[in-house]
Amino acid sequence: MDKNFLKILFPVLEDDLYDEMVQHGTIKKVKAGDTILKVGQTIRSTMLILEGLVKLYREDDQGKEFFIYHLDAGDACSLSMVCAAKHETSEVLAKALTDATILSIPLEFMEQWMSKYKSWYQFVITSYRNRFEELLQTIDAIAFSNMDERLESYIEKQVSRLGNHLKITHQDIATDLNSSREVISRLLKKMEAKGWVVIHRNAIEWTKKH
Amino acid sequence: MDKNFLKILFPVLEDDLYDEMVQHGTIKKVKAGDTILKVGQTIRSTMLILEGLVKLYREDDQGKEFFIYHLDAGDACSLSMVCAAKHETSEVLAKALTDATILSIPLEFMEQWMSKYKSWYQFVITSYRNRFEELLQTIDAIAFSNMDERLESYIEKQVSRLGNHLKITHQDIATDLNSSREVISRLLKKMEAKGWVVIHRNAIEWTKKH
DNA sequence: TTTTCTTTGTGACAAATATCACTGTACATT
DNA sequence: AATGTACAGTGATATTTGTCACAAAGAAAA
Numbered sequence: 001m002d003k004n005f006l007k008i009l010f011p012v013l014e015d016d017l018y019d020e021m022v023q024h025g026t027i028k029k030v031k032a033g034d035t036i037l038k039v040g041q042t043i044r045s046t047m048l049i050l051e052g053l054v055k056l057y058r059e060d061d062q063g064k065e066f067f068i069y070h071l072d073a074g075d076a077c078s079l080s081m082v083c084a085a086k087h088e089t090s091e092v093l094a095k096a097l098t099d100a101t102i103l104s105i106p107l108e109f110m111e112q113w114m115s116k117y118k119s120w121y122q123f124v125i126t127s128y129r130n131r132f133e134e135l136l137q138t139i140d141a142i143a144f145s146n147m148d149e150r151l152e153s154y155i156e157k158q159v160s161r162l163g164n165h166l167k168i169t170h171q172d173i174a175t176d177l178n179s180s181r182e183v184i185s186r187l188l189k190k191m192e193a194k195g196w197v198v199i200h201r202n203a204i205e206w207t208k209k210h
Numbered sequence: 211m212d213k214n215f216l217k218i219l220f221p222v223l224e225d226d227l228y229d230e231m232v233q234h235g236t237i238k239k240v241k242a243g244d245t246i247l248k249v250g251q252t253i254r255s256t257m258l259i260l261e262g263l264v265k266l267y268r269e270d271d272q273g274k275e276f277f278i279y280h281l282d283a284g285d286a287c288s289l290s291m292v293c294a295a296k297h298e299t300s301e302v303l304a305k306a307l308t309d310a311t312i313l314s315i316p317l318e319f320m321e322q323w324m325s326k327y328k329s330w331y332q333f334v335i336t337s338y339r340n341r342f343e344e345l346l347q348t349i350d351a352i353a354f355s356n357m358d359e360r361l362e363s364y365i366e367k368q369v370s371r372l373g374n375h376l377k378i379t380h381q382d383i384a385t386d387l388n389s390s391r392e393v394i395s396r397l398l399k400k401m402e403a404k405g406w407v408v409i410h411r412n413a414i415e416w417t418k419k420h
Numbered sequence: 421t422t423t424t425c426t427t428t429g430t431g432a433c434a435a436a437t438a439t440c441a442c443t444g445t446a447c448a449t450t
Numbered sequence: 451a452a453t454g455t456a457c458a459g460t461g462a463t464a465t466t467t468g469t470c471a472c473a474a475a476g477a478a479a480a
Contacts, residue, residue: 058346060354068349082339091346106446115325128338129292135345136268136301139278142352143388144270147467167428178353180468185428201476299428356436379457390438395458411457 001027001103009050009074013119020113025103030096037080037094047077052100053161057093057176065093067154067176069134070161076082078131081124083108133171150177151187159206167203211237211313219260219284223329230323235313240306245289247304252313255314257287262310263371267303267386275303277364277386279344280371283369288341291320291334360387361397369416377413 003018013021027050037043039059054071056079071094072076072079079092113120141150154177158166170188174181188204191197196208213228223231237260240246246257249269264281281287281304289302323330335396351360364387368376384394398414401407406418 034244058349058353064354066349066353068346079342082335082342088339091343111328111331113330115328118321118325121321121324125292129298131346132289132292132342133301135342135349136278139268139276139345139349140270140353142349143268143276144274146426171427181428182430182469183467189429199428307462381457383451392439393437393459396460409458 001025004168005050007159010048010123014117017117017120019042021103021105023114024109025105028102028104030100031206032096032098034096035093036096036100036102037077037092038187039088039090039093041090042134043080043088043090043107045080045106047112048103048105049073049075049077050103052180052182053097054100055095055097058091059093064178065175066178068092068138069131070097070157072161075130076123078124078128081127089181147177147179147183148187148190150195152191155204155206156210163165164206167207169202211235215260220258220333222335224327227323227327227330230319231313231315235305235315238312238314238403240310240312242306242308242310244306245302245303246286246306246310246312248301249300249303251300253290253298253300253317255290255316256320257290257317258313259283259285259287260311260313263307264310265305265307267305268301269303275385276388278302278348279341280307280367280373285340285359286333286337288334288337291337357387357389358397358400361394362401362406365414365416366420374416375413376416379412 001022003022006013006018006021025048026045028085030052036047036054049071051073053073054077056068056071056077057065058068059065071079077094079090081089114124115121141153145153155166158168170184171181173179174184177184186195188199191208192199196206198205198207211232213232216223216228216231216382235258236255240262247253259281261283263283264287266278266287267275268278269275287304289300293299321335323335351363355363361383364383366378368378380394380398381391383389384391387394388413398407398409401418402409407414408415408417
């Protein structure tokens with residue numbers, strides 16, 4: 001792993017910290033679709049996303065998966081940080097949406113760096129805040145919005161990361177939003193009528209200007 | 211403020227840290243019903259709850275308030291910690307449900323103690339994890355459960371903190387759950403028929419055994 | 421090319437929840 | 451005691467979302 005690569009991805013850290021990251025971190029490569037973290041799995045390291053896009057889900061008792069947020073390159077899995085620090089188990093399910101590279105850092109360094117590097121402390125705190133904010137936005141969506149608005153903001157989230165042309169089926173979307181395919185199909189039809197989207201087979205193209 | 215009182219409420223901290231808390235913290239007393247933190251308010255200090263019960267809400271653009279979780283005595287407002295560390299504004303609304311005492315700690319100490327006291331680091335991390343977990347449970351409730359189950363778990367949350375006899379109106383509950391009074395009244399009637407609850411005016415009595 | 425499978429479209433219907441309109445009832449105030 | 455007000459009960463109806471059944475359209479496989 002290259003130190004300069006880390007510097008670009010995580011631009012605010014102290015120089016010595018990059019060296020430690022290179023020295024103590026382990027690279028993990030995962031393929032698109034792979035599960036990175038299962039609910040109930042014990043967490044022994046903190047994960048930083050170096051490449052790719054990861055989706056986090058909450059699972060109910062019947063195994064239904066509810067999408068909560070994305071992690072991009074340069075993001076840390078806050079939950080892995082919180083859990084790691086207490087040797088606890090995961091409360092979420094993480095899946096790689098694209099091929100991804102993950103830097104795994106044993107939990108003892110998490111704690112050590114926290115007092116040693118101010119920049120690490122700042123990074124962790126910022127990371128928490130961002131994730132917390134996203135959770136709150138997820139709550140907003142399901143608490144205050146109807147399915148049409150939720151679908152719209154869902155698509156816009158994907159588009160902002162993957163571009164206008166999304167390779168996704170109606171069923172996929174329905175699963176992420178804990179809805180049903182028919183509902184999503186109908187709502188997409190309405191959006192198509194408004195000119196927001198072009199529906200293809202296995203894909204949609206977002207044409208709405210924000 | 212008494213050091214021993216802090217020791218009982220926050221049992222795991224280092225001795226010097228209690229002294230610092232006494233020295234640098236400010237006590238704030240608030241009355242039941244008071245707003246402690248508004249959405250958009252800049253956060254300049256970390257808040258620890260010494261006495262009382264605080265409710266956290268998420269607000270939508272029309273000012274509708276959606277209850278997310280409680281803070282009890284001995285809890286820290288994690289959001290105030292995250293926000294404080296970045297001089298940012300609040301994303302939630304906090305209200306005192308009962309008269310409450312709050313220990314307010316200027317943000318510079320938050321950072322300082324983080325590297326100085328391992329116990330503080332642990333406390334903050336645990337605090338985050340607990341709050342994160344509660345947020346996830348809130349998401350579970352609205353994503354996976356119908357109103358009857360949500361109402362039940364809502365009542366049980368209140369009961370666990372305030373006892374079986376809750377002084378609350380149907381409208382209050384409806385507001386917290388972003389539902390309507392009629393729906394709550396009807397569901398409570400059904401629960402009463404099942405012997406889970408006794409409905410009084412301005413109050414309900416939870417009689418369900420768990 | 422024919423067959424099969426996956427994805428999408430759509431009408432009909434069911435369920436959950438929200439809204440409206442109105443009634444009754446307990447409590448406080450005068 | 452009369453009155454006003456907040457709270458609670460309830461039927462009727464609307465809206466949103468979910469479910470079922472089946473058709474149509476593409477893509478893939480035989």
